Amino acid sequence: MTVLVFGKTGQVATELQAQADVLALGRAEVDLTDPAACAAAIATHRPRVVINAAAYTAVDRAEEDEATAALVNGAAPGAMARACAELGIPLVHISTDYVFDGAGEAAFAPDHPTGPLGAYGRTKLAGEDAVRASGATHAILRTSWVFSAHGANFVKTMLRLSETRNELSVVADQVGGPTSAGAIAAACLSIADQLSADPGKSGTYHFAGWPDVSWADFAREIFAQAGRPVTVHDIPASDYPTPARRPANSRMDCSATQARFGIDRPDWRTDLHAVLRALGIGG
Numbered sequence: 001m002t003v004l005v006f007g008k009t010g011q012v013a014t015e016l017q018a019q020a021d022v023l024a025l026g027r028a029e030v031d032l033t034d035p036a037a038c039a040a041a042i043a044t045h046r047p048r049v050v051i052n053a054a055a056y057t058a059v060d061r062a063e064e065d066e067a068t069a070a071l072v073n074g075a076a077p078g079a080m081a082r083a084c085a086e087l088g089i090p091l092v093h094i095s096t097d098y099v100f101d102g103a104g105e106a107a108f109a110p111d112h113p114t115g116p117l118g119a120y121g122r123t124k125l126a127g128e129d130a131v132r133a134s135g136a137t138h139a140i141l142r143t144s145w146v147f148s149a150h151g152a153n154f155v156k157t158m159l160r161l162s163e164t165r166n167e168l169s170v171v172a173d174q175v176g177g178p179t180s181a182g183a184i185a186a187a188c189l190s191i192a193d194q195l196s197a198d199p200g201k202s203g204t205y206h207f208a209g210w211p212d213v214s215w216a217d218f219a220r221e222i223f224a225q226a227g228r229p230v231t232v233h234d235i236p237a238s239d240y241p242t243p244a245r246r247p248a249n250s251r252m253d254c255s256a257t258q259a260r261f262g263i264d265r266p267d268w269r270t271d272l273h274a275v276l277r278a279l280g281i282g283g
């Protein structure tokens with residue numbers, strides 16, 4: 001009886017494979033644009049638990065390719081969840097802060113009304129709704145601002161830019177919790193075990209690194225830890241136009257995750273040290 005992971009090359013999928021003995025299915029094995037193939041893989045492998053760590057995560061590209069994003073982020077998790085419900089297998093599904101509209105300054109509780117601002121958030125919300133409707137034992141874990149030594153993320157973008165720039169303008173009016181992929185993988189594995197033991201823990205939960213910061217402050221800490229002499233200038237999001245609108249407030253209330261599963265918000269500054277070390281950068 002194994003742990004089946006959708007996703008193989010992604011940030012969280014890579015960490016899941018490093019931390020546990022899992023069967024990871026990449027795009028070559030199962031393409032999430034084919035939801036029936038997701039259900040068939042679950043029926044074939046009959047795992048102890050399923051973790052969905054695959055998604056269409058290109059936020060700006062999703063604006064012009066919402067049909068593909070809707071299949072991967074919406075229909076595929078729905079098909080996975082219905083297969084899990086039929087076979088009595090618990091499902092851990094990862095979602096995002098981008099399901100919220102980003103209004104206000106208070107941390108969003110898991111049951112706060114959603115209101116995605118763009119195609120990525122809309123399609124991720126469709127996936128959540130399909131999982132909740134499936135009848136499967138499930139945990140939807142919303143996380144935010146994922147970084148790791150692998151794959152594409154803000155930390156690696158900042159490090160790349162620092163090779164040619166000593167000044168950067170970074171958005172300062174979007175605030176959230178950077179979260180390491182390693183911490184998310186550990187949380188998913190713990191939640192998977194706890195959900196198997198107690199299906200009553202089914203629900204929607206938040207998990208984000210602490211403390212909440214702006215992208216500009218996140219960039220400053222990256223350069224400080226990496227020993228890169230880059231000056232970061234605060235700018236409003238309106239000075240950094242992108243195809244997709246992003247939430248100004250991505251703060252998430254993670255207290256239910258601590259109360260229900262005993263999992264604390266990880267200090268992202270500590271995890272950043274580890275990621276930089278893994279990249280051979282900084283002290």
Ligand SMILES: NC(=O)C1=CN([C@@H]2O[C@H](COP(=O)(O)OP(=O)(O)OC[C@H]3O[C@@H](n4cnc5c(N)ncnc54)[C@H](OP(=O)(O)O)[C@@H]3O)[C@@H](O)[C@H]2O)C=CC1
Binds near residue numbers: 027095146151
């Ligand atoms: N990245 C972030 O900042 C955040 C991510 N999340 C969520 O966390 C989860 C994990 O994200 P993360 O690890 O960063 O993801 P990545 O962007 O690092 O990786 C995405 C993974 O999904 C796979 N994938 C995409 N499309 C398909 C497809 N059609 N068929 C099969 N596989 C596909 C990719 O495979 P391939 O390499 O072949 O393209 C890749 O393995 C996702 O649910 C995401 O929405 C939540 C908040 C923030």
Ligand SMILES: Cc1cn([C@H]2C[C@H](O)[C@@H](COP(=O)(O)OP(=O)(O)O[C@H]3O[C@@H](C)C(=O)[C@@H](O)[C@H]3O)O2)c(=O)[nH]c1=O
Binds near residue numbers: 097144146215
């Ligand atoms: C490169 C760069 C970005 N920015 C801004 C743009 C944006 O507001 C912010 C972050 O840019 P990114 O493209 O890394 O962010 P983005 O891809 O939107 O990150 C999101 O990805 C999805 C998958 C999620 O689920 C979210 O939690 C979040 O992590 O930084 C600058 O201000 N200056 C810069 O030089």
Ligand SMILES: [Mg+2]
Binds near residue numbers: 059
């Ligand atoms: Mg991005």
